[in-house]
Amino acid sequence: MAAAGPGIAADGQGQARPRKGRIREESRRRILDAAERIFARHGFAGATMAEIAQSIGMPKANIHYYFGTKEELYRALVVDIVEEWRHTSDCLTVDAEPRAAITQFLREKLDLTRRRPHAAKVFGEVNARAVPADDQDYLEDVRRVLESKGQVIDAWVAAKKIQPVDGRHFLMALWAMTQYYADFDGQMRGVLGKPGLTEPDWGYIADQVVSYALRVLGIE
Amino acid sequence: MAAAGPGIAADGQGQARPRKGRIREESRRRILDAAERIFARHGFAGATMAEIAQSIGMPKANIHYYFGTKEELYRALVVDIVEEWRHTSDCLTVDAEPRAAITQFLREKLDLTRRRPHAAKVFGEVNARAVPADDQDYLEDVRRVLESKGQVIDAWVAAKKIQPVDGRHFLMALWAMTQYYADFDGQMRGVLGKPGLTEPDWGYIADQVVSYALRVLGIE
DNA sequence: GTCTATAAAGGGATAGAC
DNA sequence: GTCTATCCCTTTATAGAC
Numbered sequence: 001m002a003a004a005g006p007g008i009a010a011d012g013q014g015q016a017r018p019r020k021g022r023i024r025e026e027s028r029r030r031i032l033d034a035a036e037r038i039f040a041r042h043g044f045a046g047a048t049m050a051e052i053a054q055s056i057g058m059p060k061a062n063i064h065y066y067f068g069t070k071e072e073l074y075r076a077l078v079v080d081i082v083e084e085w086r087h088t089s090d091c092l093t094v095d096a097e098p099r100a101a102i103t104q105f106l107r108e109k110l111d112l113t114r115r116r117p118h119a120a121k122v123f124g125e126v127n128a129r130a131v132p133a134d135d136q137d138y139l140e141d142v143r144r145v146l147e148s149k150g151q152v153i154d155a156w157v158a159a160k161k162i163q164p165v166d167g168r169h170f171l172m173a174l175w176a177m178t179q180y181y182a183d184f185d186g187q188m189r190g191v192l193g194k195p196g197l198t199e200p201d202w203g204y205i206a207d208q209v210v211s212y213a214l215r216v217l218g219i220e
Numbered sequence: 221m222a223a224a225g226p227g228i229a230a231d232g233q234g235q236a237r238p239r240k241g242r243i244r245e246e247s248r249r250r251i252l253d254a255a256e257r258i259f260a261r262h263g264f265a266g267a268t269m270a271e272i273a274q275s276i277g278m279p280k281a282n283i284h285y286y287f288g289t290k291e292e293l294y295r296a297l298v299v300d301i302v303e304e305w306r307h308t309s310d311c312l313t314v315d316a317e318p319r320a321a322i323t324q325f326l327r328e329k330l331d332l333t334r335r336r337p338h339a340a341k342v343f344g345e346v347n348a349r350a351v352p353a354d355d356q357d358y359l360e361d362v363r364r365v366l367e368s369k370g371q372v373i374d375a376w377v378a379a380k381k382i383q384p385v386d387g388r389h390f391l392m393a394l395w396a397m398t399q400y401y402a403d404f405d406g407q408m409r410g411v412l413g414k415p416g417l418t419e420p421d422w423g424y425i426a427d428q429v430v431s432y433a434l435r436v437l438g439i440e
Numbered sequence: 441g442t443c444t445a446t447a448a449a450g451g452g453a454t455a456g457a458c
Numbered sequence: 459g460t461c462t463a464t465c466c467c468t469t470t471a472t473a474g475a476c
Binding site for chain 2: 469
């Protein structure tokens, strides 16, 4: 735990550097963005470093320079994704008003899915398959969040604020519905007969999902 | 369209042969079962022919003998899976009693997920990612089923049998919940604190999911 | 039909110039 | 920090004996 020198941030994972490394951070971001798209489309094993590099007009070697191996790149991406996901359930607290809290939670979750559809797909693969990062601590954190927020739901039930549900399973149901709109976008586009979901589509989807959740809880 | 010889079935895709090929069908089944497990665990690109072969103590060459290429094996597997999935929604008809129909649909769907968890994961990958078979006719069929069954739900709404929902989105929500229990089994095991889901667990899960669905429709 | 050995291609990773 | 050329391992696929 040596003190950091002047102008140099003390960062464990080489994350943010204040003065030096502007180019470095910019390159890392470009690579992570490309990796998110390619890994989402082909999965961890199916994605190639060549395609990631080519999609941003960069030599393969540069990616290795910044992230070492393909596996390290993937792990870094998952950390980046989980970090943003982590706080979508912050609004679910024992003292919150269930109707407003659930509504906000679902709308934030769907909004994140809409803004970062590729991220949701990558996260889905981490949870469903044997890939690097499928056994990491931060995933244990995700599980802990699900557990603690499930207890919040249970507390609402105990306080007679909502109809009885199993908190953990109800949260999984909400998660499942929002995740679905990311994973199965191809299928949905087929069903809805459109090449892509528009802004009004997302509003309509949010209305439907929120409505379902509130009806289950008997607080629509 | 030449007439089939005596004792030889006329099969377009080399599916069922009555007299000859008992060993052949048995080998194909063993390979498909192994492929289902391995493809589910690692995804299409991550799975290797060697691992599939080794898991059933068979030389790699035999798999190529029966299925040609890795891609053809995957396509054959998807066909096999979709075939079984296809009929889970048969009970959803305009004249059916919504409560019984929805309950049966969800219980059959979850039962299939329990019996063939790997199949559900493979199917998830087909819908979510760029893999062989992600643009096939039978997937178009799946979409058509979702569309037609969505219209059944809409008809129930029109007949005032259930509370208003968008049929397609409601079906997607049901699909999402059941699919979730296949894709995210690792995460759920973490949350539920168990190494695997037991028989009573599946009963409880079915009760929860059915209850949610019926509450949304206002017919619990 | 089954198996061993091997050919052929693809892709992760690195060396080393600039 | 950036890029080209290349190494080398993995994996698909097949040839050919049994």
